[in-house]
Amino acid sequence: MNGITKCSIPVLAVLMLAACDSDDDNSESVVTPPPAPDSTYVRVHHSVADAPDVNVLVDGNVALESVPYGASSAVLELDEGTYSIQVDGILADMSTATVIGPADVELDDDMRYEVFAVGKVGDATIAPLIFANEVTAVTEGNARVEVVHAAPDAPPVDIYVTEPGADLTAASALTTLAFTDNSGQVEVAAGDYQVRITVAGEPATVVYDSGSLELAAGADLVVAAVTNTMTGNAPVMLQVADGEGAMLVPDVNAGAEIRVVHASADAPAVDVTLNNAATPAIANLPFLAATGFVSLATGDYLVDVAAEGGDPLVLDDIPLSLATSDKLSVYAVGALGDGSLTLAAVSDMQRRIATEAQLQLVHASPSAGNVDIYVTETDAIADADPVFSNVPFDASALVSTGYVSLVPGDYVVTVTPTGTKNAAIGPITLTLEGGGIYSAAAVDATGGGLLPQLILLDDLAPVQ
Incomplete structure (x- = not known):
């Protein structure tokens, strides 16, 4: 990895002072600036499934903004040295809460640091996981992979990287990992591979199967097994970071x-x-x-x-x-x-976020016409503005609010014909908890027509 020439403010200041001190008598005085610091490299990974988007601060300044779960930054180049690293979760009201740090981290020259946020917000186990490798080139014709166990609820596992369809009972695991372990860097010939994860020591118990994946020549990947927040029964999915960003790879049978x-x-x-x-x-x-x-x-x-x-x-x-x-x-x-x-x-919605409640309302009432939706602290809406206004009914492409993130607490939902304060539905008081997913659909009265009523879904649904 070639460094980028950088000239810091102190170096510029020395050069400027040297120029100011020179005079017309051809003085031989020479001021030698200190050498430029060598480079270090950092990549940040958000691997906490129940955490909101985060900001990453370096020395108190936001370096990465609104990083979502499953994302990895590009590889960032910095001067070697000691930096204060901090991670702030972005709450539903757009305020922030520090979840990691600030902590001083020494970053050496010619090293690439992988900084993961792992654990869970819900049980206060969120923590940094940091490891580093020397900056070296990938051997020509090969791909390089480093695997990380970043799924807090998954047991120790065996990682198999084989040709597609290989019999695992006749194969050797690439590595065995417990939570927060990593494999170290491993090079393989470029080509098509299948990544399978099994319970440690049980090759017949496959808990994740990538299907066929291409590992291209020159690829330099960090692959984390993270908590599955998509469909399917696999407990994990893969967060594959390639130096520019990351992609999530669900189980092939998801x-x-x-x-x-x-x-x-x-x-x-x-x-x-x-x-x-x-x-x-x-x-x-x-x-x-x-x-x-x-x-x-x-x-x-x-x-x-x-x-x-x-x-x-x-x-x-x-x-x-x-x-x-x-x-x-x-x-x-x-x-x-x-x-x-x-x-x-x-x-x-598929992912629960510990710091917020997520609420979606669907307009499925043909008789109601366009509506305004209020989400307020009390049932008084006379002076309130609707959170969503002029929401239409469209049978062929149902209109919903999408999932709205709210600070956990009590809310009152009222639905009115657009432009009026006359309640067609509500006011309904809802107690919304962190990690909750709440959905409701407005539909016609039984048999058709007004007044509309609600179908309650997800965490609003009555307990059976």
Whole structure:
């Protein structure tokens, strides 16, 4: 890694003073500036699954801003020396709280430091994990990989990096790692590989499978096993840092997850069938009800919706495409009576954040028209401004607020026709906790028309 020539302010000051001290008598006095400091290199990784975005401060100044979970910075070049490092979590009200440091860290020349934030906010175990390697080139034709165990709830594991499809019972693990361990740098010939993680000593118990991955010649990667916040049953996913940023690689079998929400007020209980199967995937789902999340393989589906028992068929061969790690609520929405009944999908939150509550409201009430949504400390909205205004109903592309981050506490939600202070829904008092995911859909009154009502989902749903 070639250094970038830097000239610090003190060096410039010495040069300027030397010029000022010279005179016209051809003095032989020469001031020699101190040598420029050598370079050191740093990369920062956010690997705390329940933490908000963070700012990284160096010597009290923000060096990296709003770094999300699963992200890694580019490799940063600094002068060698001692620096004060601090990590601040960004709270829902945009204030910050220091979660790591400030701590003095000595950074030596010609070393590359990997600075991970690991642990969990929820149990106050968040901490820095720092290790370093000498700055060297990757051997021509090879890729270099260093693996880190950064998933606090995962047990000790064996890491296998093999040709795709290799039999693990006949293979040797690249390394065995417990939480916060790293493998050191390992070079392999460039090519296609499969990364599998097993419980330590149990090659048949695969808990993560990357599928086939290309390791390109010259690649210099730090690969962290971090807590899985996507779909699927794998406890971990991979955070792959390449020097410019990072990508998250879910388990190859992560698939997608969907739930079905019956939000059509004049439709009877329904059966939902996939790909024209002989039996429904979901049977007898009544208005105001929602299924749990169901795992499905990625791909293209045809969805049929029929009255309970399969007759009459009201929606036939509605296309639904699912990509890896999609998590969707599929709403049966609109009215059966006027032919506007359709299916519409809304993305759902997958990651819980310990410092904030996340709230989403979906407009699925055709009779309500455009609405304003208030989220306030009390039920008085006369002098309040709506958090969301003029939210329309659109059966084909349901409109939602998206997930709004709120400081944990008590809130009052009120929905009014746009431009009025007349409550159509609410005021409803909600107690929202840190780490909570809260969703609700506004729908018509049973049978259709006003007044609208709510379907409560996720952490708002009644306990069964």
